[in-house]
Amino acid sequence: MPQFAYRARNRSGELVEGMLEGNDRGAALIQIERLGLFPVTVDVSKATTPAPGEAPQARRKFELAALLPPTVRDYLHRSKRPKLRELATYTQQLANLLQAGMPLTLALNSMTHIESKGIKSEVSKQLRQEVMEGRSLSEAMSRQSMIFSDLYINMVRAGESSGALVDVLRRMAAHYERFAEVQSKFVSAMVYPAIVAFVGVAIAVVFMVKILPTFISIFDGMEMQLPIMTQMLVNLSDFLRGYWWLLVLMGISLVILTRRYQASPHGRRNLDRWKMRAPVFGNVIRLNLFGQFARTLSTLLENGVPVLTALKITEQIMPNVIVKEAVAKTREAVTDGKTIAQPLAQSRIFPQLMVDLVRIGEETGDVPASLRNLAETYERDLDIALRTLTNLIEPIMIIVMAIGVCFLLLSVLSAMFAMTSNIAR
Numbered sequence: 001m002p003q004f005a006y007r008a009r010n011r012s013g014e015l016v017e018g019m020l021e022g023n024d025r026g027a028a029l030i031q032i033e034r035l036g037l038f039p040v041t042v043d044v045s046k047a048t049t050p051a052p053g054e055a056p057q058a059r060r061k062f063e064l065a066a067l068l069p070p071t072v073r074d075y076l077h078r079s080k081r082p083k084l085r086e087l088a089t090y091t092q093q094l095a096n097l098l099q100a101g102m103p104l105t106l107a108l109n110s111m112t113h114i115e116s117k118g119i120k121s122e123v124s125k126q127l128r129q130e131v132m133e134g135r136s137l138s139e140a141m142s143r144q145s146m147i148f149s150d151l152y153i154n155m156v157r158a159g160e161s162s163g164a165l166v167d168v169l170r171r172m173a174a175h176y177e178r179f180a181e182v183q184s185k186f187v188s189a190m191v192y193p194a195i196v197a198f199v200g201v202a203i204a205v206v207f208m209v210k211i212l213p214t215f216i217s218i219f220d221g222m223e224m225q226l227p228i229m230t231q232m233l234v235n236l237s238d239f240l241r242g243y244w245w246l247l248v249l250m251g252i253s254l255v256i257l258t259r260r261y262q263a264s265p266h267g268r269r270n271l272d273r274w275k276m277r278a279p280v281f282g283n284v285i286r287l288n289l290f291g292q293f294a295r296t297l298s299t300l301l302e303n304g305v306p307v308l309t310a311l312k313i314t315e316q317i318m319p320n321v322i323v324k325e326a327v328a329k330t331r332e333a334v335t336d337g338k339t340i341a342q343p344l345a346q347s348r349i350f351p352q353l354m355v356d357l358v359r360i361g362e363e364t365g366d367v368p369a370s371l372r373n374l375a376e377t378y379e380r381d382l383d384i385a386l387r388t389l390t391n392l393i394e395p396i397m398i399i400v401m402a403i404g405v406c407f408l409l410l411s412v413l414s415a416m417f418a419m420t421s422n423i424a425r
Helices: 025-034 054-067 070-077 084-099 104-111 121-132 137-142 150-162 165-219 228-263 265-277 281-302 307-317 321-335 341-347 352-364 367-424
Strands: 003-009 015-021 038-044
Touching (some): 003 025, 015 025, 025 038, 084 165, 104 121, 121 137, 150 165, 150 281, 150 307, 165 228, 165 281, 165 367, 228 265, 228 367, 265 281, 265 321, 281 307, 281 321, 281 367, 307 321, 321 341, 352 367
Antiparallel strands (some): 003 038
């Protein structure tokens, strides 16, 4: 029977090493968990050779899977990237099972039966299988790159190293829940203006294409000149009915050109810079970016991820190129021995409040706490800014709609007055 060398951590977080016998890695892993330990690595001892049959086949299977590019493995798994709230729910469920004292393999097995929207049961089955083969949870998750991001994987790896996997999972669930909440606030703030704009444009188009031509046909037999406003509306109606395909073609061309411009490095940088400087909306975008930077970096540092790795992951997930480049320069400066606050100030992107609090955190030795306070501050300010934006958009939309309705009414009424005057003559 083959022997296995294992490294594991007990409930206090201390590293334990030892040897045991088992038919395969799965059996060895179960023995380790029965000892009340959290396995880190399980390898076949060099002094023994694996039994013929099952173990070599399993190893060949996973070695073959490891040779595939991540994109190909993701396609074969046919898993789409889950939403933030779905990932938060999955993480919280796994943390609850581990908190109850369930071994990792059994917890993952239970996750295959728990309803988790957005994450298929095959994901948990694959994780369990690879953990049974002796891989760590973070290593198994790295093979599911469409589901688990670098941020998630590094957090889990830090939790495994410190023996505080449950606490890390709970923090990750709270982290994704916060981001999902901010995302939902953005969507909610834009839903009302979008609906009002769509309904207004739809009503105007129906009026000019269907109703207005019927109304104007009344004047066909009369020798009278239509008022200027009515004539403008008639010309617009004729254009929409005769050249609607040109408008569709122009819209499609505009979308294609915009996407091509945004896909180029120069265009993406210009658009991201304009978003941050845009009136009204720019403040909302900046608060969201700064809050996301502070929240992500604080979460990573609080869970023991090295500062350079944390900055690299934060750089990768930032959606704005301008902020991404500033974080990259910060990471390079920290590599050269500088503090985080120095390159943040030199970038002229981040506000002075962030620079000052990060500097204070470095002086007191508690940068994660300073970043966490910053994240909470920016998230509160973002909530206020979104409410202000919504309150500002609503009256603007009402005014625009009122102007449009008045124009349509005046165009129709002026034509009717002109017709009445013509008949009276």
